[in-house]
Amino acid sequence: MGGRGGRGGGRKPRSFATFRLFPRSGAADPNDRVFVRVDNNDYTVPGFADEDSFDASLCDPSADGGDLHSASGPLPEHVRREILELGLPDDGYNYLSHLRELRPSAAAAASSFVPSATARPEPLPLDVKAYDASKVRVAPSEGELDEGRAMCKVAAKTAPVRRIEKAVDPDVARLLDESDVSHGGSEDDVLEEDFVIIANRAEGDELVEEDDGEEEEEGNGVFSDADEEFDFEEDDPKPRVRRLLDEQFDLLALEEYGDSDNDVEVVKSGEYELPSEVIDELKLFHNQNVCVDEEYRTPADFVRRKLDSSTADEVDESAHVIKKCAEYAERYLNDTVEEEVVLVSESSDESEVWDCETIVSTFSNLDNHPGKIETPGNIKKRLPKVFPGETATTNDIIKLHGKEKLPVEYLPQRKRGGEKEKKGKPAEALNADKFKKGAEKETKEEKKARKAAVKEEKREARKAKKELKGLYKSETQKAQKVAAVTGPSSIRLM
Amino acid sequence: MAAVYGGLKGKLGVEDAPELQLNRIRITLSSKNVKNLEKVCADLVKGAKEKQLRVKGPVRIPTKVLHITTRKSPCGEGTNTWDRFEFRIHKRVIDLISSPDVVKQITSITIEPGVEVEVTIADV
Numbered sequence: 044m045g046g047r048g049g050r051g052g053g054r055k056p057r058s059f060a061t062f063r064l065f066p067r068s069g070a071a072d073p074n075d076r077v078f079v080r081v082d083n084n085d086y087t088v089p090g091f092a093d094e095d096s097f098d099a100s101l102c103d104p105s106a107d108g109g110d111l112h113s114a115s116g117p118l119p120e121h122v123r124r125e126i127l128e129l130g131l132p133d134d135g136y137n138y139l140s141h142l143r144e145l146r147p148s149a150a151a152a153a154s155s156f157v158p159s160a161t162a163r164p165e166p167l168p169l170d171v172k173a174y175d176a177s178k179v180r181v182a183p184s185e186g187e188l189d190e191g192r193a194m195c196k197v198a199a200k201t202a203p204v205r206r207i208e209k210a211v212d213p214d215v216a217r218l219l220d221e222s223d224v225s226h227g228g229s230e231d232d233v234l235e236e237d238f239v240i241i242a243n244r245a246e247g248d249e250l251v252e253e254d255d256g257e258e259e260e261e262g263n264g265v266f267s268d269a270d271e272e273f274d275f276e277e278d279d280p281k282p283r284v285r286r287l288l289d290e291q292f293d294l295l296a297l298e299e300y301g302d303s304d305n306d307v308e309v310v311k312s313g314e315y316e317l318p319s320e321v322i323d324e325l326k327l328f329h330n331q332n333v334c335v336d337e338e339y340r341t342p343a344d345f346v347r348r349k350l351d352s353s354t355a356d357e358v359d360e361s362a363h364v365i366k367k368c369a370e371y372a373e374r375y376l377n378d379t380v381e382e383e384v385v386l387v388s389e390s391s392d393e394s395e396v397w398d399c400e401t402i403v404s405t406f407s408n409l410d411n412h413p414g415k416i417e418t419p420g421n422i423k424k425r426l427p428k429v430f431p432g433e434t435a436t437t438n439d440i441i442k443l444h445g446k447e448k449l450p451v452e453y454l455p456q457r458k459r460g461g462e463k464e465k466k467g468k469p470a471e472a473l474n475a476d477k478f479k480k481g482a483e484k485e486t487k488e489e490k491k492a493r494k495a496a497v498k499e500e501k502r503e504a505r506k507a508k509k510e511l512k513g514l515y516k517s518e519t520q521k522a523q524k525v526a527a528v529t530g531p532s533s534i535r536l537m
Numbered sequence: 538m539a540a541v542y543g544g545l546k547g548k549l550g551v552e553d554a555p556e557l558q559l560n561r562i563r564i565t566l567s568s569k570n571v572k573n574l575e576k577v578c579a580d581l582v583k584g585a586k587e588k589q590l591r592v593k594g595p596v597r598i599p600t601k602v603l604h605i606t607t608r609k610s611p612c613g614e615g616t617n618t619w620d621r622f623e624f625r626i627h628k629r630v631i632d633l634i635s636s637p638d639v640v641k642q643i644t645s646i647t648i649e650p651g652v653e654v655e656v657t658i659a660d661v
Binding site for chain 1: 560616617618621638640641653654655659
């Protein structure tokens with residue numbers, strides 16, 4: 044103890060060294076770590092600590108360092124060479140210390156260049172034509188190579204690169220082709236500047252390229268549809284042959300939606316004439332005489348009673364029926380126009396007041412007596428029976444209840460408990476009549492006083508509530524914390 | 538103990554040119570990740586045992602848990618729900634008695650990302 048006390052500061056001699064693994068500065072790989080001393084004791088461990096540029100800043104410049112101490116003389120040759128290679132000036136400063144290793148790692152993936160998979164090739168200038176020769180197989184050198192044959196072989200396998208030339212719009216493609224052939228239309232554009240020509244050409248290419256690359260198929264579809272539509276419109280609006288149905292429709296439309304005069308004329312002028320085809324069809328049956336018996340008969344009946352009537356009769360009958368139908372239809376059409384049935388809706392009287400319940404329950408209004416909707420509740424109930432300003436109060440003592448010492452009786456009461464009622468009743472009995480009379484013959488001052496009293500109460504109530512809230516805020520906070528984490532999220536205490 | 542070691546030194550003599558200067562070495566490993574940490578510990582101990590060093594097995598210091606309780610909501614609106622985040626730091630201590638070079642070797646081999654290594658060297 045005495046010995047220890049004698050030493051400086053009463054501390055034990057610190058004969059240890061602490062080293063920590065740090066990632067090497069500027070290293071891409073985080074696993075590339077070196078030991079660095081992190082304490083300042085005198086104890087030295089030879090050969091443990093790695094000399095590092097990181098360390099250089101911490102230790103004395105006079106200490107023995109590695110190669111990288113710029114303070115000690117010129118830089119070593121290899122360092123200088125590297126600096127020069129990088130294009131940095133050779134002025135004795137070690138610029139390599141500022142360099143960072145670039146090694147693609149997961150973290151540094153964003154900074155590395157990855158060529159896109161959907162890269163589009165550069166657009167060819169117009170005087171160059173590209174051919175895809177990937178399918179050409181270079182045969183091993185035979186003795187004699189017929190040039191012509193070789194050329195044919197090569198030509199057969201190579202396919203022109205179509206992708207760049209393909210255009211969505213035929214006009215643009217045509218233009219491009221023309222320009223391709225005529226080599227830029229140099230005769231016309233002699234007067235224009237070079238860059239203007241190039242710019243114009245470039246625009247055309249770009250448009251084509253854009254449509255090409257992004258939405259080639261889509262673009263095709265859209266444009267082709269548009270073309271079709273245009274073509275369609277240009278042609279005859281009624282490409283198909285007029286049918287029986289079309290004529291019928293037209294006539295019907297005319298009749299129903301035409302002017303009333305026209306309508307009348309058509310009707311009065313003559314019979315509604317069926318189209319010729321219809322008449323032709325019907326004529327087959329028209330000739331056959333079908334007798335309609337008293338009783339209704341279906342064709343099945345005829346089948347069963349073969350003996351009674353022949354098949355001809357069957358057909359005759361059905362034809363007759365059809366004829367009759369036509370006649371009826373004509374008659375109906377002609378007759379109904381003359382006889383106009385006017386439907387007048389009776390105006391509902393006030394006596395016939397139906398409510399939903401009556402309609403739905405199908406009882407009459409006599410059975411159901413829907414009540415009148417009245418204004419809900421009495422405002423008077425909200426106010427206490429005993430006002431603070433009342434002079435005729437029986438009890439002069441204002442009773443304070445609860446933890447917060449509030450004059451409970453003077454607060455607006457939602458539910459009057461039995462206790463309060465008992466207290467309030469004698470006062471009530473006294474004040475009831477007075478109150479009622481007061482409501483009738485209330486003067487301005489009384490009204491004002493009443494309203495002021497109400498306001499005062501409300502203010503007091505609000506203050507009390509706020510106080511109460513503040514009193515237990517910390518408790519509610521704690522409770523909320525617990526409730527929020529453990530309980531359902533719908534609990535809200537604050 | 539020192540005597541024993543001194544004796545050993547004497548016996549080995551010329552064969553062991555590099556000094557077998559033994560120190561007490563304490564390796565403190567800390568990490569957020571238990572799995573990696575345990576792996577590194579195991580490797581270290583195994584390595585040390587292979588080299589016939591005296592190892593005092595990984596002492597597990599109680600994990601430190603840092604709690605962060607924050608409101609879930611970025612604004613003050615809504616039910617007051619809270620997030621409870623925690624951040625666990627595990628620590629292991631391994632004691633060896635060996636020369637520093639050996640330790641350096643061992644430590645450089647067993648490298649795992651996210652594990653912090655601190656080596657304290659003292660006299661025997």
